[in-house]
Each structure stands twice: as structure tokens, then as C-alpha cells.
Amino acid sequence: MSNRILASDIGQGVVFITSGGTSIPIDPVRSLENFSTGVRGARLAEYFLKANWNVIFLHRSSSARPFRHRLDIEMSPEKFVIVQEDYIKSKDRLLEIQFDTLEDYFGELEKYSKVLENSIASRKMILLAAAVSDFTTASKSSKIDSSEGFSVIELDKVAKALPSVTFSWAPSVPVFSFKLETEEEKIEPKAIKYFDQGVKGVIGNVLSSRRWKVSLIMKDKPTVNMEIDAVNSVIEIEDLLVSRLISVL
Amino acid sequence: MSNRILASDIGQGVVFITSGGTSIPIDPVRSLENFSTGVRGARLAEYFLKANWNVIFLHRSSSARPFRHRLDIEMSPEKFVIVQEDYIKSKDRLLEIQFDTLEDYFGELEKYSKVLENSIASRKMILLAAAVSDFTTASKSSKIDSSEGFSVIELDKVAKALPSVTFSWAPSVPVFSFKLETEEEKIEPKAIKYFDQGVKGVIGNVLSSRRWKVSLIMKDKPTVNMEIDAVNSVIEIEDLLVSRLISVL
Numbered sequence: 081m082s083n084r085i086l087a088s089d090i091g092q093g094v095v096f097i098t099s100g101g102t103s104i105p106i107d108p109v110r111s112l113e114n115f116s117t118g119v120r121g122a123r124l125a126e127y128f129l130k131a132n133w134n135v136i137f138l139h140r141s142s143s144a145r146p147f148r149h150r151l152d153i154e155m156s157p158e159k160f161v162i163v164q165e166d167y168i169k170s171k172d173r174l175l176e177i178q179f180d181t182l183e184d185y186f187g188e189l190e191k192y193s194k195v196l197e198n199s200i201a202s203r204k205m206i207l208l209a210a211a212v213s214d215f216t217t218a219s220k221s222s223k224i225d226s227s228e229g230f231s232v233i234e235l236d237k238v239a240k241a242l243p244s245v246t247f248s249w250a251p252s253v254p255v256f257s258f259k260l261e262t263e264e265e266k267i268e269p270k271a272i273k274y275f276d277q278g279v280k281g282v283i284g285n286v287l288s289s290r291r292w293k294v295s296l297i298m299k300d301k302p303t304v305n306m307e308i309d310a311v312n313s314v315i316e317i318e319d320l321l322v323s324r325l326i327s328v329l
Numbered sequence: 330m331s332n333r334i335l336a337s338d339i340g341q342g343v344v345f346i347t348s349g350g351t352s353i354p355i356d357p358v359r360s361l362e363n364f365s366t367g368v369r370g371a372r373l374a375e376y377f378l379k380a381n382w383n384v385i386f387l388h389r390s391s392s393a394r395p396f397r398h399r400l401d402i403e404m405s406p407e408k409f410v411i412v413q414e415d416y417i418k419s420k421d422r423l424l425e426i427q428f429d430t431l432e433d434y435f436g437e438l439e440k441y442s443k444v445l446e447n448s449i450a451s452r453k454m455i456l457l458a459a460a461v462s463d464f465t466t467a468s469k470s471s472k473i474d475s476s477e478g479f480s481v482i483e484l485d486k487v488a489k490a491l492p493s494v495t496f497s498w499a500p501s502v503p504v505f506s507f508k509l510e511t512e513e514e515k516i517e518p519k520a521i522k523y524f525d526q527g528v529k530g531v532i533g534n535v536l537s538s539r540r541w542k543v544s545l546i547m548k549d550k551p552t553v554n555m556e557i558d559a560v561n562s563v564i565e566i567e568d569l570l571v572s573r574l575i576s577v578l
Contacts, residue, residue: 109363109460109509109511110361111361111364112355112360112361112362113361114359147402148401151402153412157409160406161406221511223509231483231484232482232484233361234480235480235482262470287357287472
């Protein structure tokens with residue numbers, strides 16, 4: 081399947097999207113999680129597929145997946161068929177890979193960054209939408225007894241993978257990263273720091289307004305703010321964002 | 330809706346099921362989680378509904394929900410209609426309440442335990458299938474900067490809510506709790522301790538085999554082991570478990 085996805089004769093380009101949050105196991109039933117529903121990534125994948133791109137979708141096993149996240153028990157059978165047809169039309173151009181832990185994530189990130197670097201596709205892009213933990217901890221192999229207890233969880237810092245993607249694994253591919261903050265004024269100063277790490281652009285968003293408002297921050301270009309009507313919009317913000325990303329390549 | 334669910338003229342009984350794992354926020358995007366997909370709870374709800382019981386289903390917002398968890402983009406439209414019809418047939422007897430954090434969970438647990446205690450239904454049951462954290466930590470109100478860092482997460486022990494359910498909120502209602510372990514030999518000794526806390530029975534299961542093997546451990550009664558063929562079974566273990574639970578009331 082991977083070969084077919086990366087063949088030159090199908091699609092307008094190839095995008096590698098990471099989506100969802102990582103899990104750091106504490107024991108077999110407890111973990112430290114980074115929040116992400118994966119809806120952003122799933123929708124980005126759909127709009128790239130609609131634009132006739134091929135998509136490698138690296139996602140947390142439990143997070144939203146393209147088309148599937150639109151299913152609902154209360155939808156009409158006619159609507160079910162429409163969503164299913166959209167999926168069937170696209171599935172030959174969609175390669176879905178799952179991760180849970182940091183180790184899974186980094187392994188697949190390296191693999192598919194290199195796949196993209198070596199692809200003969202004329203248009204390529206990497207979108208790092210996954211929420212990846214900055215910290216890790218040692219996991220116990222069996223469930224910790226609550227009566228034994230543990231009063232602290234000790235954390236170690238995780239080395240950033242971003243420079244490996246941009247400088248080592250996929251140096252010829254434009255890489256875009258995402259910056260989610262709870263305060264808007266933190267986004268731009270933080271985004272700028274990524275340019276030194278080789279990213280082409282940063283998609284900034286605030287947790288509370290992320291479904292209707294995003295900014296595309298690029299080096300030496302004015303920041304583009306995109307916004308839709310939070311309540312009445314018939315389009316999704318990811319539709320605008322994908323068009324914009326394709327146009328700045 | 331709550332009144333209708335608890336009316337005496339519909340259903341064979343009323344069951345209150347808790348399902349999914351709690352979330353302890355560390356900051357707005359990071360959290361400490363207890364693992365549970367919620368599939369066990371969702372299926373239990375379905376089989377109680379099938380037995381014509383009314384169900385109050387308190388579940389983690391992101392975990393599996395009755396009928397909905399059976400939807401798949403690759404299912405035939407005919408199969409979609411069958412699942413939807415099962416849902417429509419049952420939805421007037423199903424009350425779904427969501428939680429994320431420990432505080433949400435304890436608040437709803439108290440509320441619906443008392444609702445059950447005061448219900449005039451002749452048959453009642455509480456099934457505590459949710460995976461609830463034994464620990465909590467103080468949350469930051471804005472996203473922690475990874476460059477500031479934090480090297481430890483300090484944990485405080487959470488008071489057990491079980492005795493409140495059994496002795497204070499719903500003393501007349503049979504309460505069953507669940508014991509998930511990674512090692513089988515730990516289940517029975519731990520289950521026995523719950524009898525002093527007022528539970529009628531404990532459903533024990535091992536993480537790796539939980540989809541096909543459970544035990545019902547009750548005071549002064551022989552333990553009942555239930556098992557289905559892990560690969561070829563046409564029935565689900567929760568179907569057996571619900572029949573057994575109704576029969577021991």
C-alpha cells in the first residue's frame with residue numbers, strides 16, 4: 081500500500097500528517113497524556129484528499145480518523161452512505177499508521193519522513209499536528225497498588241525531534257508545525273523560534289478558539305489569519321488552511 | 330428525560346453504570362489518565378437495554394458509548410441501519426451523562442446513586458465499571474512552557490468514593506464493582522476486601538484477557554468464572570455477565 085500511495089502517477093502531491101496526542105505509560109493502566117482529539121488532523125487529511133493529494137496519516141490509535149470521525153448513530157442512512165462514499169473514493173490514496181507511545185511516534189516519524197524525502201512526487205509537505213509530550217517517565221510493568229502508592233512522578237525531558245525531521249530525515253520537504261497555546265500573545269514569539277529549526281511555517285491556534293481561528297506564520301511573509309463564523313459557517317477552517325498551505329508551497 | 334428513565338411503568342429494572350477512565354489535568358493540554366476504552370461499559374448498557382432494563386450510563390466524554398461504538402466506515406449501509414434501529418429501540422430507556430475529571434465523576438456518582446436509591450423501580454443495580462484515579466494533582470491554569478519545565482508531578486491520594494455509594498448514597502441498592510489487574514492471582518484477595526465496603530459482588534478481570542474472561546466474586550457464594558472463545562465466539566462476554574448479574578439479584 082505504501083508504494084502505491086507514493087507512486088508518481090496518482091495524486092497532485094504527497095502530505096505526511098501527524099495527529100493526536102502521545103501517551104507516556106506510568107503503569108499498564110495509567111498514563112500521562114497530551115490532549116488532542118485528532119479532529120484537526122483528520123479534517124486536514126480529508127481536504128488534502130479532496131484536493132487529490134495522497135496522504136500518510138500518522139495518528140494516535142484512539143484519536144479521530146478521516147471520514148470515520150463524521151459517523152454518528154443519529155445521522156440518516158443517506159448521510160452515512162455519503163460519508164462512506166467520500167471514504168471509498170479516497171481510501172486508495174490514504175495510508176493510516178497508528179501510534180500510542182512516544183517511542184512508537186518517533187519511530188514512525190523517522191520512517192515516513194525518510195519515505196517522503198525519497199519520494200519522487202513533485203509536491204510534498206509534512207504537517208506536524210500531533211501533540212507530543214516534552215516529558216517522559218519510567219513505566220512499571222505491573223499495575224501499581226494504590227495502597228503502596230506513589231507520591232511523585234519523576235519526569236525526564238524528551239529531546240525535540242523537529243530538527244531531525246527538517247535537517248536530517250526530510251531536508252528537502254517543506255515542514256509545517258503547529259503551536260497550540262492558551263494565550264494568544266504567546267503564539268507568534270514562540271512560532272518565530274521554529275524558523276531556526278528549519279520549519280517553513282507554523283500554524284498557530286488558541287485552545288478555546290481553535291475550531292474557527294488559525295494563523296499561518298511564515299518567515300519573511302506577513303502572517304495570514306484565517307477565521308470562520310464559529311456558529312453559522314458552512315465551511316470548516318481546515319478547508320481554508322489546506323488551500324492556503326497548497327498555495328504557499 | 331431523567332424522570333422518564335426512572336418511571337415505574339417502563340423497564341424490568343434500573344441499572345446505573347459508570348464507564349471509562351478519569352482525567353487529572355496537569356495543565357490545559359496535559360493530563361494523568363486512567364486507561365479504559367469504555368467498551369465494557371457500553372456493551373453492558375446494551376445488554377441491560379436488551380433485557381428491557383432502563384440504563385443510566387455515566388461515561389467519560391471520549392470513551393465508548395452504547396451502539397455508537399459499533400459504527401464503522403466500512404460496515405454495509407444495511408448493517409448501519411440495524412445498529413441504528415437497535416439504538417432507536419432503546420434510546421428512551423437510556424440516559425447518558427458525561428464526565429472527564431474526578432470532580433465531574435464524583436459529583437455525578439453522588440447524584441445518580443441517590444436518584445437510584447429513591448427510585449420506585451423494583452429491581453435496581455449499580456455497576457462501577459469506570460477506572461477512577463487513586464491520585465490527583467494540582468493543575469496549572471495555562472499551558473506549562475516546556476523550557477520552564479517541571480521535573481516531578483506531585484500526587485495526592487484521593488479518598489475512595491465506594492463506601493459513600495454503598496453506605497450513604499444508595500444503601501438499599503446492590504452495588505457491584507470491577508477489579509482490573511495485570512496478574513490474575515491478585516484479583517480474588519483484593520475483591521474480598523470490597524465486601525467490607527458494602528459491595529454485593531466484584532467482577533474481576535485481567536487486562537490482557539478481559540474481552541473473553543471475567544469472574545463474578547460474591548460473598549458466601551462460589552466464584553463464577555465466565556469465558557468465551559476468544560476468536561470464534563458469536564456472543565460477547567458482557568452478554569453472559571448481564572444475564573448472571575440479573576439472576577443473582
